[in-house]
Amino acid sequence: MKHNLLEICYLIGSITFIIGLKMMGNAKTARKGNLIGAAGMTIAILGTIFLHEGCISATIFGLIFGAIGLGTAIGWMTAKKVQMTKMPELVSMFNGMGGACAALISLIEYNHLRHAAEELPPFALAAMAMMGGASMMYGTMLAIIAGLIIGTISFSGSIIAYLKLNGTMNQPIRLPKYNVINTLVMIGVFTFGGYIVVTGGSSMLVYLLFAAAIVYGVLFTIPIGGADMPVVISLLNSFTGLAAAFGGFLYSNKIMLTGGILVGSAGTLLTLIMCKAMNRPLSNVIFGAFGGGSATAGTTDIKGSIKDIQVADLAVLMNYSKRVVIVPGYGLAVAQAQHVIHELELLLEERGVEVKYAIHPVAGRMPGHMNVLLAEANVDYGKLIEMDDINPEFEQTDVVLVVGANDVVNPAAKSDPASPIFGMPILEVDKAKNIIINKRSMNAGYAGIDNLLFYDPKASMFFGDAKKALTELVAELKTME
Amino acid sequence: MKHNLLEICYLIGSITFIIGLKMMGNAKTARKGNLIGAAGMTIAILGTIFLHEGCISATIFGLIFGAIGLGTAIGWMTAKKVQMTKMPELVSMFNGMGGACAALISLIEYNHLRHAAEELPPFALAAMAMMGGASMMYGTMLAIIAGLIIGTISFSGSIIAYLKLNGTMNQPIRLPKYNVINTLVMIGVFTFGGYIVVTGGSSMLVYLLFAAAIVYGVLFTIPIGGADMPVVISLLNSFTGLAAAFGGFLYSNKIMLTGGILVGSAGTLLTLIMCKAMNRPLSNVIFGAFGGGSATAGTTDIKGSIKDIQVADLAVLMNYSKRVVIVPGYGLAVAQAQHVIHELELLLEERGVEVKYAIHPVAGRMPGHMNVLLAEANVDYGKLIEMDDINPEFEQTDVVLVVGANDVVNPAAKSDPASPIFGMPILEVDKAKNIIINKRSMNAGYAGIDNLLFYDPKASMFFGDAKKALTELVAELKTME
Amino acid sequence: MNEILSFFGDNKETFYFVILSIFVGIEVIGGVPTVLHTPLMSGANAIHGVVIIGAIHVMLNVEEGNYFALALGFLAVVLGTLNVVGGFVVTDRMLEMFKKKK
Amino acid sequence: MNEILSFFGDNKETFYFVILSIFVGIEVIGGVPTVLHTPLMSGANAIHGVVIIGAIHVMLNVEEGNYFALALGFLAVVLGTLNVVGGFVVTDRMLEMFKKKK
Ligand SMILES: NC(=O)c1ccc[n+]([C@@H]2O[C@H](COP(=O)([O-])OP(=O)(O)OC[C@H]3O[C@@H](n4cnc5c(N)ncnc54)[C@H](OP(=O)(O)O)[C@@H]3O)[C@@H](O)[C@H]2O)c1
């Protein structure tokens, strides 16, 4: 009776996961979809506790609720307090927690199984083996070990991803021949796991496996540049999904299975879609062709010279323009200049200048980065124009103000087949009448390549940290009245 | 061993169904998708026969292959020989065959079950009932009866749909208060079925139920106008899917389950999408607000007068135009004028006139009707322009030639909120410089409403059967050289 | 109530199976262009011809001497084959038309 | 070979289950706009927090006196809750930002 009710809770939960994920794929319904998923999860968790058959001692009960309470308090507060720009870090951290949870379950269940097997007399084991129990044993063991390995990789990989996004570890660390080493370590870990499944292993060996998987997770992630972390997190995300699914096999628990597989497959697809949006194959991300932005900067021979523009001149130019388009990029996020830019926008609009933002889909370091950032600064949603819609408008634009963006406005993507970003769709700012580029130096952006746009006769550089430079610009504009 | 292999065949089959259907939703992959589905089906069928456990007598073997051979021969030949314009009829017919197949299976299995139950001594039945066998019995019975009812409705409904499309039964037949009667009959049939499930029924009763379901299928379909048949067929299609799924429950056969449910849910969604494309709710189709095109014709008061144009004048007009757009509609299909129109197009192009076709998504009587029709006449695919792409071009069009279309060019859809087609997107031909409309009379089209376009000062009527009139036009043009 | 619950419990695999299949069916169709409605309908039509497996099953298991069942089964297999073969062939012909000269 | 076959036969329900779920997962994501990638990733992240069910299961079934298992279980539940609660809340915050003033 209770058991069947619980199964219904799980079915409902599984359905909410599917519907929730589906709704999250559409801007209009996304938020509701997330809440639906959360509701289903709550039902499943409460069901698991309250519809448990057999009595639960008060201690256990207390411990479970203590653990949940503790987790909720920490999770909720961190999630609420964190800055918008730190979201990817946080997602990565939470993902790691899920992986660790799966790994711990596997560790406990392994010990449990060992224990049970040791208490049985040998002939019972033999009898079980004959009755087909052995294949069941293998099955259980496989689920445990697979969950352990995958969960652990996801855990340690996510921690590294966190540190990278955090800036604590901002250069890709590449051992010599790291690709070969990584592949070997991976094969080693899985072979080791297979050995334990077949022989039954021992607690000692399983802890060793745990350690080895931690090492592999670290090795897997460290060579990848910080900027590629969103893709890596999405990948690790689907790993944790897989680990949860193995937990589902272990307990023949349907909701763990659906939830895990759903995230596993949806996450894998999402990873591929992300790579496609950046116009790079996944292998390129993992084996790191670029992404550090350190090695290849400034290789092309540049002909021509750059001009720069002073803040006073820029203020005049903008004040008397009719149409201005702002192109925000990664630099804007780093400098936290979203509020100043909004102020600039309001000021210009007051003076009768039409201001729009041109949003490139992969501007910044995570998908939708610019939307989130500008939304945080209260920029009107209607002013954020997607790439395909704004591109035809550049011709009628008087001033394009590029703030801390580089690759997303690099004409090489259209004209130079040798360029690593060739083929990526870009914002065609070179069609505008005046191009003003704000950045701190002539350094390259994420892809580590030079940008011929800066040498365009219509372009002028407006050097300086985005926040500082824009604040000056705003001040200057105000004096002009 | 054999059994497990068979299950693998079924799994493969199920996967091909999913992938095939998915691919059929995209113009580029559709044909391949259909073939993939067919391959999966072949595997499943051959597997069922050759991986059957236990020996099969040569007679049975022969009979099965005889039946398959016979079905293949008839099916293949009919499908290959039929005219393109008769496709919907054929689909409807084949759908009915599937429904009948499901119904027959149910009849046989019911007799089988009865037989088995009669041979058992009463106490055995009682014992079974106590051991939970009863609920299993109910389950089996439910699957049988549901498969019988749904399959039969699909069968008789499809036959009526066939006759309607065929023209044999081209007026909707509406008993007084047919909606009430139909609903009552439906409730009656399902109650009767429920009664049989609960009591066990008798062969006699089951045949009665079969007859009742046939009647309901007929009643369900006859009030609906011939033009709505594509929607009805799509609905009956999903019914047959459901019937197949019940067969799957009956035999715990996974591929019947996946195939049936897949078609059941996909078919239901497709039905709704079709209705949406016509801008009408499903209830409106089933309970027939219009679709007969007989009752409501000519209700609006028309102010203004119509002009007509002679073939000689039209030939001159077209010969000296620069841009001509042809709007094909249902009348073109009825008159089988697709080949003449192609001839006209070639002739005009020879003389340096640019000719395009404007394809409305629901022009004609089945989705994609015009595409199929014109493709059959070898019209270049690139000349068929979808509604959204051609609408902005009408302003630069010298002559629009509307051939047997009416509703899809009716401006009331945009301007008159009282019109039954209000809200349906239309081809905005009234923006062109000259509008020529070919039809036989001033009669209304499918929706049974008048068309103010005919009274437009820029419009001229070119009366006559499409094929005849266009043949004359082509002849006239040829004399002009 | 209790019975419904235990019915659910006994058949939970099937419930998941059915629900997942429904989702797949719905998702797979999402966003088809109008032009493909007719061939898609006809392709789906061919797929539910899978009911022929049931008809073959009937014939394989018919008791000896039950000619009535055998005759009905034969008819069912013929009808099922018509559905399958006719459905796939007609769909293929339609789609062939669509592709022509694309 | 034979073993693989019978393994498949014994677990066919599970195979269908897994495959159907994979299809649902893939279909459900198809065609998301780039802007939603981050929140979608984060929402999916919260959903795999369902692994917490396993952790609770461990704690409910821990043998008396096995403090080691109890401690690990406790930790697992905390981590799982972090994943679930943090994941959903962070996603909600992100999506809230997106909606603002739309
Ligand atoms: N959005 C995503 O999902 C995502 C994910 C992974 C990778 N990516 C990649 O990231 C790139 C995004 O292009 P993007 O144009 O936005 O950025 P970008 O190409 O990385 O360029 C950013 C520019 O901002 C400047 N900058 C840095 N700090 C600044 C500050 N405080 N003030 C002013 N300027 C500053 C830098 O030049 P200085 O050092 O001279 O100031 C740099 O050239 C693409 O290559 C994309 O493929 C995107």
Ligand SMILES: NC(=O)c1ccc[n+]([C@@H]2O[C@H](COP(=O)([O-])OP(=O)(O)OC[C@H]3O[C@@H](n4cnc5c(N)ncnc54)[C@H](OP(=O)(O)O)[C@@H]3O)[C@@H](O)[C@H]2O)c1
């Ligand atoms: N495509 C689909 O999937 C589908 C499905 C169901 C319903 N529908 C509905 O069907 C309608 C389609 O619009 P439509 O504009 O194509 O057709 P329509 O509105 O039905 O008009 C067809 C016109 O063709 C004329 N016609 C008939 N036979 C002719 C012949 N031999 N030669 C010349 N003209 C002839 C008729 O006028 P005369 O009698 O004066 O000649 C009639 O007014 C829409 O209302 C749509 O919602 C479409």
